[in-house]
Amino acid sequence: MDLILWRHAEAVDAAPGMDDMSRVLTTQGERHAERVAQWLNERLPSEVKVLVSPAVRTRQTVQALRRRVELCDALAPRQGVQAMLQATGWPDAPQPVLVVGHQPSLGMALAHLVGGQPLAQAMPWRVRKAGLWWLRCERRPHERVGVVVLAVRTPELQ
Template identity: 30%
Template sequence: MRVLILWRHAKAQSATVAEGDHQRSLAERGRADAQRIASRLIAGGRLPELILCSDSRRTMDTADAIDRAAGRALDRIALSDLYHASIDDYLRLIGEFGGGCSTLLIVGHNPTIEAFAEAVTGDALVRVRPGDLSIYNCAASDWTAATIGDFTRTAVLSPRGE
């Protein structure tokens, strides 16, 4: 069984004129939340073989937390395509980079992370807040064949402990 983990970046600082949205870093609370979620993920035995990460600063900062929790740098690919991605973009990138990985982590943004959860669960009221992480089992024989219907959400980790 393949496992896809989708993690919305943790709470970020407000954008400044000098910095812009792409360069926003995590707020102190966001750093603490990301570390808490990463530690829970690793403690639960969910070490990703590959991380696909938006190239924004806040997503990279969020992904850094899992490296600290794992005690080493995990394989990571920073992709500008994840910044304004659609569900179809996610599926394409999963197929392109997933290869032989059994567990793949994407650190990205809303609205795509939330739209993915809505499409899988059929719940139009699902909300994915900053720092929330969802774990999906994928029934496809390999990542290149995966469609949205192949995914089942099996767990949600939230900094708020829900």
């Protein structure tokens, strides 16, 4: 199974009284999301499942991908890594899954899946805004699940 973790691009700071879920991307965030989406569109298989947090900034981040997306409440801020991994079907989903979500959940997932830290003790890895990590779960008979990092991208990389 391939699991791609994509953090939302840069968003405006919440104004007084503004709901965090309503924050929108900055102009730079829009450019960065477009750049990463272009990179993904050149590489993603057609059968990828795209799961997106219901926050406005994540929905805007994924727009340039121009693919069918599913809003997923389990990816909303503060829902936790366990909910996110369960929603993706990790490690047994039949197709690749792209998650567009938030810190610290994405960084906690990386600490757990790549770094081998128990979820209860995981310290989140830093994931840059609009950055992504492409992971692959590899299983061989009679072996534990192995995780391979296929790619790490930031919007600054061309």
